[in-house]
Amino acid sequence: MLPKSALPLMMMLVLTACTQPDTIDRIQQEKVLHVVTHPASTVYYEENGDAAGFEYSLAKRFADYLGVELRVEVVDNLPELFRRLDENHTHFAAAGLGLTAELKRQYRHGPVYARTRPIIVYNADAPRPRRIGDLVGRSILVRKGGPNEQLLEDIKAEFPELEWRARADTEPTELLRRVNQGELDIAIIGSNELSMNKVFFPKIREAFALDAPQPVAWLFPDSDDNSLMREARDFFYRIRNNGGLAQLEERYYGHLDRLDYVGAQTFTKHLENRLPTYRDTFIAAANAYNTDWRLLAAIGYQESHWRPGAVSPTGVRGLMMLTRNTAAYLGVEDRVDPKSSIWGGAKYITQLQRRVPDSITEPDRSWFALASYNVGLGHVLDARRLTEEAGKDPDKWMHVKEFLPRLAQRKYYKHTRHGYARGYEPVIYTQNIRRYYDVLKWMFPKQPQSTEVASTQDSPLADDLEPIGVNEAETAQSEAKSSEPSGFHQAPPIL
The missing domain is CATH 3.40.190.10 (Periplasmic binding protein-like II)
Incomplete structure (x- = not known):
């Protein structure tokens, strides 16, 4: 039996244990969420100095949900990542790993949000x-x-x-x-x-x-404190129901099936024997219009496989496949001149990006502009209206791409402002370009930091030649492409 003198001390210890802040309280007090991760294309990487990756984006949204700052520690290997968990030096690990029986035994895990095999x-x-x-x-x-x-x-x-x-x-x-x-x-x-x-x-x-397929989830240190895990469960419940998780999946994985092995081999061959001829021009034009040369090159590959003399059955021609009216509006005097075509394409995609509604943010803004390059902004805006009428988000590409194909169905297009369009084409077109863009970013991970290349090339565009307005140019461009035989812009001839 304890002496009476020991009772006050015991009571103090009990009260201290009861009032000690739990993990979520400490996070809210410090205003910081600590996460450990590792470099991998599905987890964490840096692109032009900015952090990216599916796991990083999930963790960043969770930190925003908690109203705190995200601090990421990137370790080089998995044993070091597990050591951080074992020593309780992080709040959780966002690693994109499949949950094996051994990992489940060693650590607690949050809600399952993906599967891998x-x-x-x-x-x-x-x-x-x-x-x-x-x-x-x-x-x-x-x-x-x-x-x-x-x-x-x-x-x-x-x-x-x-x-x-x-x-x-x-x-x-x-x-x-x-x-x-x-x-x-x-x-x-x-x-x-x-x-x-x-x-x-x-x-x-x-x-x-x-x-068999393994569930993927965040790993938490082994502890009796479940406060942060409860918040994680609430967070995943919310982003599943508000479309946030689906939006991230679309951003990182929504275009991965667009390039098979044969297409990849062909693209690799053209990277070696065609791109070097035009790379400096892509960089110069992109610098002039403040856009990413790799995205511009991806458009050029989708349009013509980087062939300056490419011609469609309806007369759309050149490396960036411009109609006669669009070329005239852009100041392109010779559509089969690769330099003029590339600069014209850079000017055109930049104008489309600026005309996409302000409510649309990146990266969706670029995907809307790409679809507009193919089918015209008017048709894309029609698809946004159909999307909104169906109760979905017209500012998200993942939703609008579902409704673009309906522009080919009379019961839908007869109620739109711009009428019929082969709306499945801009969806495939955009997904293809995103995949080519992925490869180019992997091959050329850093954007040129200087204007050295741009300074060696002056714009070939005759900017004073604007006989028609941008709306007319866009209409002519989309109508010409929409009248082409099915499949041309899905896979241009390989020569």
């Missing part, structure tokens, strides 16, 4: 492995400490002769690169990472899935 990949020039036994004797590399290494450890109980190497400093794209180059026989890649990156590696092939 471990995929065996191999080089197209090598025999395809069809079962686990075929992996024996092949050179295999995995990320040290990751779920796929844990999976191999489990498999080794049945296939003791199975061997592999594990490295902590190897991220998914490096694994794909080494298999693509023939330096490795086999790699194991999460299906989310593979979907994002396979277009960059034309010799990568999928063999089989090594396991």
Whole structure:
């Protein structure tokens, strides 16, 4: 039995324990949310000095939801990420990892918001492995400490002769690169990472899935404090219901199926033998109009496969495929002159970006402008009205792209201002360009910082030649393209 003198001390300890702030209280007091992550194309990366990535964007929205600052610690490898969790040096890990049984045992996890599956990949020039036994004797590399290494450890109980190497400093794209180059026989890649990156590696092939789909969720330190996890559950409930999660999925994954292996190989070939001829002109024109040269080059590839003499059946011609009226409005005197065409295309896409309604923000603003380049802004605005009438958000590309194809159906287009359009084409057109843009950003990760290239090239446009207004030019451009045989702008002839 405790002496009476010890009772006050015991009461103080109990009261202190009861009043000690929990995790969410401390976050609100400090006004900071700490998150640990690692560099990967589906997780976290920097683009032109700005943080990006699906996991980063999710964490940033969560911090905004809590009304606090997000501070991200980027570690180079997964063992270091797990150490941060083990030592309680972070609030949670946003890592995009599949939840294996071992991870579930070691850590708590938040709501599941995606699924991934471990995929065996191999080089197209090598025999395809069809079962686990075929992996024996092949050179295999995995990320040290990751779920796929844990999976191999489990498999080794049945296939003791199975061997592999594990490295902590190897991220998914490096694994794909080494298999693509023939330096490795086999790699194991999460299906989310593979979907994002396979277009960059034309010799990568999928063999089989090594396991069932795994849920993806944030990892929290092992603790009895559930306050932050409760907020995370509320946050995911809200973004699932208000479309925020779907919007992020569209931004990062909505266009990944637009380039198959054959298309990727063709694009790679043209990157090597065609783009170098026009790259400086793309950069100069983009600098002059304050846009991204890689986006401009992606438009040029979709339009003509970077062929200056390309001609459509209706007379749209040149590397950037301008109609006669649009070219005249833009001051392009010779549509088949590649320099004039590229500068004209840069001027045109910039004008369209400016004319997209102010309520539309990036990156959707660029996707609306691309669709307008193909079908005309008027038709895109008609699709926005249809979207709004259906109770969806007309400022989000993920919603408007559902309604653009309806412009080809009489029961819809007869009630629109601009009438009929082959509305499925701008959807495919925009998705294709986004994928080409992905590849160009991967090949050329940094934008030119100086105007050295631009200073060597003067604009070839005759800006004083504006015989028609921009609305007429846009109408002529969209009408000419809409009258082309189906498929031309989906996949221009490869010559």
